[in-house]
Amino acid sequence: MKKIWLFCIALFMVTTPFYNATFFEQNVSHKSFLGIGDDVDPLVDLSIDVVIKRVRTIDIDINQPPSIVVKVIVNEENWQSETFQGFDIMNLGTAHFDIPDDEEKVIVTIDVMKNGVQADVSSNGNSLQIIYDVLTGAWNGDDWLGDESGYGHAGGHEDGVVNESDCEIWFDIVQNDYDGDGLTYWEEVNVYGTDPTKSDLGKDYDNDGVPIEWEDKWGYDPFKAENHSKLDPDKDGLQNVEEWQMQEWFADPFRQDIYIENDYMEEHNGIKPMMPEESLQLQYSAFTKHNIMLLVDNGLMGGSEEIPYEELDWDKLNEIYNDYFLHNDENNPRKGIFHYAIIIHDFKDFGRGVAGFNFKRDAFAVCSAYIQKWRPWENAMKIAHGGAYMHELGHQLGLPHLRVFPWQLLYWLSWNYKSCMNYRYTFKIVDYSDGSHGFMDRNEWDNLDLSRFER
Known part of the structure; x- marks a missing residue:
């Protein structure tokens, strides 16, 4: 009997392929809804916009501005910007993707092409790979809240090797929601107790000088007053109220x-x-x-x-x-x-x-x-x-x-x-x-x- 069991175990090991999950596969759990049902947001068909705010080359060759193209991939769908010429390009376009209503995580891949060759915009290889959380509207992967180079920003210099292929990119990922306030359905129902059918955009429920959507993005509790007129966590001389005022121009309270x-x-x-x-x-x-x-x-x-x-x-x-x-x-x-x-x-x-x-x-x-x-x-x-x-x-x-x-x-x-x-x-x-x-x-x-x- 023992020999039969050993034979079965050996047969299983030979015939079953070993599977090594990638970092992203290990961190992406599909249909893990923490008890909210099969639809992440029952009010809308879900989509995300990947907004490419700015791209610049880190290596400056005087009088020779490079050509820049940005590519974004989500669920095997591809988007590509037009071709731009310059050292520092603003507003390169918005990539729109429909995403499944019943999946908690989405992988977003961003590539930058410089003079027709893939540029380095990541601390981990050349491509920027992001794990977007549909429940919270936050993301991690090659960029995360509180990283040294900034949230919604990444660059090839982050790998510690600076060369002519390095570029940096500023981006945002925006999820649609019924009331358009930037708070996800899951957050409104399960975290904040707000009404997902009524916009909270611009509301400052704790009267601390900054609105709910800014505090939500940067990890603060929008229902607990903090002294944002004095707080300066990155010690750059801009208090959080000023960081909020400069949000259009890439201000980050932690960089x-x-x-x-x-x-x-x-x-x-x-x-x-x-x-x-x-x-x-x-x-x-x-x-x-x-x-x-x-x-x-x-x-x-x-x-x-x-x-x-x-x-x-x-x-x-x-x-x-x-x-x-x-x-x-x-x-x-x-x-x-x-x-x-x-x-x-x-x-x-x-x-x-x-x-x-x-x-x-x-x-x-x-x-x-x-x-x-x-x-x-x-x-x-x-x-x-x-x-x-x-x-x-x-x-x-x-x-x-x-x-x-x-x-x-x-x-x-x-x-x-x-x-x-x-x-x-x-x-x-x-x-x-x-x-x-x-x-x-x-x-x-x-x-x-x-x-x-x-x-």
Whole structure:
């Protein structure tokens, strides 16, 4: 009898294939409805929209913006965006998919094609794979709430290897619901006790300054008051109320964000102050690699104005700040959210030419005519504008500079301190240093104070 049992066991092992579930298959449970029945939402036929908000290349090749295409796959259905050209593309389209009414999880795969080749937008391979929870409207997988690079954001730099294939992407996944308030049927019935047929959009039931849908998305209890006017979990100087106000512009309460408004002085003597796109994109990439989002308002967010030309002094700088940034309103909501940058011609009160300077804790100037004079070649000029701008922003974030010149011994000793905060490299490098280069180097990335501009 024992031999018969052993024979049966051996036969079973030989004839039964071994199955190794993938990570996603292990984490996707179909028809696991936690007691809610066979229909996740009995009020609607379910669908999701995958909104591609923004894609940018992390590797910036001056004067050579790449082509970008986004592909989304859900349940073997495919969507593809049109082809875009640029370093930084906004609003690439929305992929719409009908999904089963009786399944709790949906796998969403997002690919980015850069110049016809698959780009890297994930910490795990090239594709971004998301497990979307139909019950709660949240997701995990290659992106999750509270991850270092932000929720609804992912990039190829997250694998620790930065190369020319890396891009980053901002996206959202929106599920349809009967009352259109962004809360799923399951949440309304089983978690919040709200009416799934009546919209709660914009309601602030706990009177803590932010609406229910924002608290739901970011993991807060919308029925328990918290001091969102003071809470700043990522220590970027933006309190949660301000993060909510900036939600249209990718603000994340758990990932540091920096916003700057640029205003430009008008052309004079044939010279137009500028901040070239590549100069900004090089800075965006430098910050992205450290999981900080920098975004400059060059008109994108409703700011940015042209300032009439005049010779400047300190009093006139203060007037410009009040007239063009605050608009003569000390309670202007931009103050405390945005830094302010003026791109001017030059400034003579130092007794010598300068590439830029800070004039308030939240405001600085970049002297574009001076930079154009000393870096007239296009590529060098774009790098110099980026380095000078990032240098002045560094002061806003609490970094000191190293003021050295070629006739000084310290200039030659500071070879290892490769940062735009080092005068030796301000026109050559668009980055801060991480302290890894040896003698005289500084670890600046670990010592940024993003909330300094508020104090």
